[in-house]
Amino acid sequence: MIRVIIAEDQRMLRGALGALLNLEDDIEVIAEVGNGEEAFKSILSLQPDVCLMDIEMPIKTGLDVAEELKQLGSPCKIIILTTFARPGYFKRAVNAGVHGYLLKDGPSDELAETIRKVTQGKREYAPELVFGSLQEENPLTEREREIMKLVAEGKTAKEISAELFLSSGTVRNYISEVINKLNVKNRIEAISIAQEKGWL
Amino acid sequence: MIRVIIAEDQRMLRGALGALLNLEDDIEVIAEVGNGEEAFKSILSLQPDVCLMDIEMPIKTGLDVAEELKQLGSPCKIIILTTFARPGYFKRAVNAGVHGYLLKDGPSDELAETIRKVTQGKREYAPELVFGSLQEENPLTEREREIMKLVAEGKTAKEISAELFLSSGTVRNYISEVINKLNVKNRIEAISIAQEKGWL
């Protein structure tokens, strides 16, 4: 019997996946949790074979949990299940030694099969990620992201400069640089693109 | 036997819900589709009793579909299933005569029960929406929304004026009016607020 924990903050999906997996004779869902911290705790206490884990969850992300478990040398196999095909996420997940990385856009009927493979030590990654077409790498520096987030809230260069203890000229230089990098014509388009790609 | 169609663009959730509902003896999932247009077509051709429908889907939103079906006088009961508790969405849904409005954050085990109630003509709305703050109404006119959508893409007043056959001064007047209505200081903040409230 393969013992599984599901960590996913959207209740409807969590419940549905639980029901779906419980249909399989060789799989048993022993817990369903809604945030990263609970996931971490219940993996330690219940010692499941596999944890199906979302990335964006309250308190701790799934990647945080995976990294901490790796440090502790936990034998629990992690399968990341997320909406996001961002290369940054994927890279971090692979480094954290996760055994699977699936997309919520993928088919639900292969899920059980993936769980079985993973318990045998195999690894399974969504083909979209392994082959090309991974979303572009975030080209913005930390500082640029920080500033663009404030820009996206509608703050002016002057306000941002006061908040970050810079001159307003410097802020405008940063924004200008971002506009240039993203190859767009103004800050609003830059916001629009950056948000769409998840770079913000 | 209650015949159900599921319209949801996230495959994993769609598949899992399908499996979940097929467990019930009195419910049969006769189709699963991934966008609004397919949903519309298959409701007309397959004549299901109930359609479980997401709002944000490719091509057509679930609300668009619900409204068109109402016009045609379709007997199919619609249950909206969405992440978003926006009052604008909810109100539009009620006006379109939908029989249910559930949140993806809600429990999955009441889903089958809701479907049964709805087929009996009852209506079921997520309590978060019925009680508590069905807050602010969208204060923007059709024209203002149209312009703000373009503004949010980073288009300049001049570009928008060319696209809508207006003068750029008029466009700026509209934007100014929106900024005033939303009580913010510039177009970017206006975008930020309007998107947050789902007014866009």
Added chain:
DNA sequence: ATTTTAAAATGACAAATGTCACCTCATAAT
């Protein structure tokens, strides 16, 4: 028939934005 209202336009003005060339300073690399 007259008044209201809404959509669209104009012109003028101050403020904010985007660009660019060039400067300073500290730290890392050679």
Added chain:
DNA sequence: ATTATGAGGTGACATTTGTCATTTTAAAAT
């Protein structure tokens, strides 16, 4: 010791943006 490199800065300039008062026109409302 010298050279990049990167974070931060300045000043100048042309555009764009935001505001406002005022006008025109057509469609509704009275």
